[in-house]
Amino acid sequence: MNFDEQLDDELNAALKEFRSSVHGWSEAAYFRPRTAIHAAPRARVWRLVAGWALGCALLVGAVGGGIVEQRHRQELARITAVQTAEQQRKLAVERAREEEDLLAKVDSDVAREVPSAMEPLAQLMVEDESK
Amino acid sequence: MTEEIAADEFTRMVASHRPQIFRFLLASTRDVDLAETLTQDCLLKAHRHWASFRGESSVMTWLMRIAINLQKDHWRSRRMQFWRQASSGAVDLDEASEWLPSGERSAEQQMLARERVAQVWKAVEKLSERQRTVFLLRYVEEQELSQIAEATGLSEGTVKAHLSRALVKVRGELGGKR
Numbered sequence: 001m002n003f004d005e006q007l008d009d010e011l012n013a014a015l016k017e018f019r020s021s022v023h024g025w026s027e028a029a030y031f032r033p034r035t036a037i038h039a040a041p042r043a044r045v046w047r048l049v050a051g052w053a054l055g056c057a058l059l060v061g062a063v064g065g066g067i068v069e070q071r072h073r074q075e076l077a078r079i080t081a082v083q084t085a086e087q088q089r090k091l092a093v094e095r096a097r098e099e100e101d102l103l104a105k106v107d108s109d110v111a112r113e114v115p116s117a118m119e120p121l122a123q124l125m126v127e128d129e130s131k
Numbered sequence: 132m133t134e135e136i137a138a139d140e141f142t143r144m145v146a147s148h149r150p151q152i153f154r155f156l157l158a159s160t161r162d163v164d165l166a167e168t169l170t171q172d173c174l175l176k177a178h179r180h181w182a183s184f185r186g187e188s189s190v191m192t193w194l195m196r197i198a199i200n201l202q203k204d205h206w207r208s209r210r211m212q213f214w215r216q217a218s219s220g221a222v223d224l225d226e227a228s229e230w231l232p233s234g235e236r237s238a239e240q241q242m243l244a245r246e247r248v249a250q251v252w253k254a255v256e257k258l259s260e261r262q263r264t265v266f267l268l269r270y271v272e273e274q275e276l277s278q279i280a281e282a283t284g285l286s287e288g289t290v291k292a293h294l295s296r297a298l299v300k301v302r303g304e305l306g307g308k309r
Binding site for chain 1: 229
């Protein structure tokens with residue numbers, strides 16, 4: 001199978017133009033004045049420096065991130081502890097107040113001069129004395 | 132004395148084949164600096180193994196085989212070094228299509244020709260590494276199928292198959308823009 005036989009005119013023309021274009025470009029590039037003799041090692045040095053800088057930045061980022069994360073966790077734990085203590089304190093205060101109220105109620109009930117069932121009778125006695 | 136003759140032979144060989152190796156590598160990479168570096172590497176490798184070259188294939192085919200392997204190694208290592216992508220010196224398709232012999236054509240014909248060249252470049256960019264190599268060896272370097280098969284280490288049948296697929300893509304790219 002001859003490949004050139006199956007090419008239509010347009011494809012053939014395009015391929016010829018492509019060939020001419022590559023040949024022209026290559027010729028111009030091949031005979032261009034060379035000025036990059038010193039640039040190549042410099043570029044290599046820059047690449048090396050950039051590589052190292054990137055590596056260091058990644059390392060610092062990883063370590064720094066770890067430290068920040070650790071501190072963040074510690075801070076969170078501290079805040080949680082403080083909040084728990086505060087809640088427990090409030091709960092204790094609440095309970096103490098409830099107990100106090102209960103005791104006060106009991107006290108008032110116990111400390112009555114006359115039991116409530118006898119109260120109408122006691123009132124009658126007071127009225128009699130006033131007469 | 133024998134060494135001197137070998138050195139002379141090698142120098143002559145370099146002078147006659149270097150432009151073609153450079154052109155193939157330039158078309159493969161679209162990067163002038165990279166093509167120059169790979170050409171140097173290719174000739175350095177050829178120099179090291181010059182004594183062991185037995186002439187089983189033509190010098191050009193032998194050199195082309197070295198160039199193809201170097202290019203493959205380069206892309207393989209490039210894939211591993213992702214940060215080097217940014218420093219790639221490959222020119223874009225429009226710049227690569229700028230080169231067109233003026234001949235005696237009108238400005239309009241030149242513009243159309245430039246557009247067609249850009250479309251072929253676009254198609255070439257989309258080809259697989261092997262298809263691109265085979266395509267460039269055939270349609271830029273105008274090598275015979277047997278030479279391409281020898282240079283790439285593929286069978287002639289495989290070369291034909293790659294060329295067919297490459298042509299379908301180029302045709303599709305040219306047809307799609309009509």
